[in-house]
Amino acid sequence: MADISNSTSTNSAQAVKAGGLMAWLEPQQNRILVLAALAGIALALPLILNNYAMEVMSSVWFYVVLCLGLNIVVGYAGLLDLGYAAFFAVGAYTTGILTSHFGINFWLTIPVAIFFSICAGVIIGGPTLRLRSDYLAIVTLGFGEIVRIIARNLEITGGASGLIGIEKPSIMGFELNEIQHFYYVFLLLAILACFISYRLQHSRLGRAWQYVREDEDAAEAMGINRVGIKLYAYVIGAIFGGVAGCFFAAKMTAISPETFMFQQSVLILLGVVLGGMGKIPGVIIGAFALVLFPEVFRELGSMRILVFAVVMLIIMLYRPEGIWPAKK
Amino acid sequence: MKKSLFMSSVGTALAGMFLLGQVAIAADLKIGIMVPTTGSEATAGKDMENAIKLAAEEINKAGGIMGMNIVTMTGDDACDPQQATAAATKLVSAEVAAVVGGYCSGATLPTLKIYGDANVPFVIAASNSTKLIDANQGNAFQINSTGFDQVATAIELFKGQGVEKLAIIHQGDGYSEDLAKLTREKWSGMGKEVVAYEVVNKGEQDHSALATRIRSKAPDAIFWTAYYADGALVIKQLRQAGYRNLIAVGDGSNSPKLLEIGGKATEGVFCFSNPTVDYLPAAKAFHANYKKAFDQEPDAYAPLSYDGMKLLADAIKRAGSTDKDAIIKALAATGSFEGIAGPISFTEQNTLARSNFVTLVAKDGKWILAE
């Protein structure tokens, strides 16, 4: 597997490292070593964890996928999206409706969900991505709410109670119904999400996102269609959310509009910002913090958002690059 | 695999923690409590937890169940489906003998599969959405009357008051929509008219436009099926808009807060309620003990939660073992259990066999039993 550098694509050669850990991580073979060790640990975790811990860890991997998806929009393209849960909802409801109303096989619903996520991304992004960034934030917030209200009002989405009895997927007759199965499914999704994120970041498209993020006009003058490039980010982010939604519906077997409220979008955004926008390891740390905090500090559970918000403010003021160290 | 060193160390540390949590002392009988102890419904959830713990303590003082001491373990569902599945898995992993609890129907719903797959007996003390019936795998028992019973109670009231034209308002969440839909179906099924069927968005304050719209349809009665906080505002603004006829609210609005926020406007409002301590003669001792133990008044679902724990103990005794199948069988066969909230026996769908709803009316800023 490719190396996961925490930096943007190319400033490695002259880079001077801040910490000892980072310096040690610099050579490719050391990084591969660490990644392999981590992969081993993640794969072996079900051997030592009980079901509860595995439930929590599946949730972590699940949020890693969502956060990496939003990271493409926020971290790579620099667009503030406050309605990301809408895409998550599109995926979850596509799977939910198709399997429970029409009896379609779970795996066949994924391409359909991807198609609808792309449609949703284009419909929302197409007309709005040329707007100023603060207007875009409000528009995405509005769209997120609209999607949730539509899900709440329609008959086919089960109204406010949502859908129940969504079929669990099976692979060649083997039904995924235990938490271990979903642990590995979500782990696989998270690895895939990391891989795709990494490849995108270090590509022609990834560079274009960075150009547009740094200076829209200069990028445009260099022949980059900024609306098109942003739309790519938006749609790819939507696909991540949609696919995550499919598996969410399959695991929960029941979905309702309350899961896709504005707070969910904010939570995912928190995960992206806490660890460090645009950096894959940072985003993963963010997702971990998001899920583990309320489980570990149960008595502070209701203060979770408050604690995160304070941390986020401090990060924005003193360390805008996030918790994960940046190369100098 | 991409994770950092930091994360994996957190992961291992956590794994260690979870493992430690599993160690149990022999001769204890572990019972799970699933209620929201954080989030917007934490107050109600903690109240239920208190009542269940009180019941467990009383049982232990009286010698436990077949010599075993009851140990409770709480899983926080936070009134959120996602956190509820984690809480349920946590309880199942900890190998509890049975679970009592369940407040928010939406959060309880996805846990039914988890308890069902593990075949854990689950006494649902408060959640009463009709959706729970279909998802029940046979191991769960609802000791609170379901929405069907509430609708029947409501329709009886409307008929008795000579209502012809009914307006229904809900809040766009699963619980209140369910109740509103059932009422609409029943009422139209009787050949009567539902002149307005409206939704109020949670957290909005101004409902004057809605009030004017409803008043213009001139209903004889208005049924608010959702919770007290928004209900108080809706009632106030309905009265302000000049609506003078009957108003009734569902059990979600059964709170003194409705009267406090609504003030004079709520005078004469009817409310359907599951049995709370004030209207239960058998609950006197419980009321006093609860106040002594927790220095606060028991809330709406405390008696039912208390009954849930007691019922469970009774069933285990009758089963004569802690075998899950035996307990479930014993629960289903419950015939003459006298709880403080009334007798409990089950239908074939494991729901409470009788309606336990009472009708209250607001008088001088207090809820009293309606004649």
Next chain:
Amino acid sequence: MSLQDILLQQLANGLILGSFYALVALGYTMVYGIIKLLNFAHGDLYMIGAFCGFLVLSLISAVVGDSWAGLLCSMVLSMIAVGLLGVLIQRIAYQPMLAAPRLSILITALAVSMILSNSVMAFTDGEFLAFSTDLGFDGVELGNVFVTYTQIVLVAAAAILMVALYLFVHKTLYGKAMRAISIDKDACRLMGINVNKIIALTFFIGTSLAAAAGIMAGSYYGSIHFFMGFVIGLKAFTAAVIGGIGSIPGAMLGGLLLGLLESYGTQIPFIGTEWKDVFSFGILILLLVFKPTGILGQTEIERM
């Protein structure tokens, strides 16, 4: 009720709701006009205003009672207190971010908003508090339309505040400085205007107007809770955009328009109230896409 009565009653409903929107929208527009920041925390300051008023009223009601006099006292005190909080937020959170990328300052504003609402949630346990005042239900009946004295006083108070603001911005030196800064901050600095002071003043005024709206809404509707600022924050932003963000008369106009639109919107046949928010958000999105300058806003020209 005849159709005419209904329409008249909805006019009254819309104007009252619109006054709240307008007061909150003013703060958005003023802050946006001067530092081009979309202050996500503005709706939460409205909420803080309501809680502050509640607190002050419960402290002073023993002396001055909880009727009009008490309400007025608590309103003035909380406007000052919350206004100062607004300045504090600007100093701590926004001032250091002015040169940062827009994404960073937007996230900062979001963080401030979450801190405000979640700390109130922690203090109140997420409960609704009854804001009980002794204002009564008396009023005047005009035909079949009924308007309480409370409603009349609220609209009048909102109007007074807005007129005062308009005069301040257009007739005083401070107001002139504010308008100048919104056009060119650097030039103002060169002309010897204390830019930071004027920005602080703008935050103070904008925030205290939101606080005033919060107290008025709290006492009028009778309940307050930590989440009450979210919906109105969004609606007021919509109002500001309708009127043309950055324009003070635009915010007032936009607020009233949105209020009327919403109250008449409920009378549209065949579209149930469950679609109401889709309707408002739809308007906002269409407006931003097709006429982002609003009714009274001006086009911006950016130089290379």
Next chain:
Amino acid sequence: MALLEVKNLMLSFAGLDVIKDLSFSVENGSIASLIGPNGAGKTSVFNCLTGFYKPNDGDIIFDGNRIVRKKPHKITKHGMARTFQNLRLFKSMTVLDNVMSGMHCRTKAGPIAAVLRHGAQQREEAETKKFCQECLEFVGIPEFEDHISSNLSYGNQRRVEWARALATKPKLLLLDEPAAGLNHDEKQQLIALIKRIRDELGITILLIEHDMGLVMKVSEKITVIDYGQKIAQGNAEEVQNNPKVIEAYLGKEEEEIA
């Protein structure tokens, strides 16, 4: 044949005419200049040409295409590249990454190619890198390719901008005050570079400049504008002796003194 033809261009902001009925042309393979006193509307002309401003009226024909009111990135793709009056580099990125932005419109790998990294994509990336290194070599700073662009000296940052513009493979290069902020030696190198771009790469050049000496040295055709209108056109000598031009410049100076 003219590579660029501007016909009766009109631009106004809020009722104020910035460009009035301006027409001029740039011959293929020439080095042309657009000069005029401060505020004459030179950069506005550039912004109209490159699509950043939408002119109210008039026509712009570039290489046989009408480009008026087209989006900037489309115009760049047609073969017109520009530099900015104030440096507009992507500050936190490396020099090579900056230059590679120019190749964006000449390459096409999309998200699927990025994820699969198949042969065509890898070849494209390698070609992009190679061509951009050549561009850096051409402007004379190949050794800085891995440096963060904002760490370079001002003069070298200017060169990065040129390399970036060259990487778009343009037919016409628009230089907005290329000599601003350069010292005497750097200016001499600039003159040489401008000539090399035209002679060796065959790229037509249109520049805006304040430094008269530089303009007179490199330009084959000069268009003079004032208050958005053309007041003179011709070679260096003709323009220098045109009374209108002298008046525009000197008159302006007097005003400034007064």
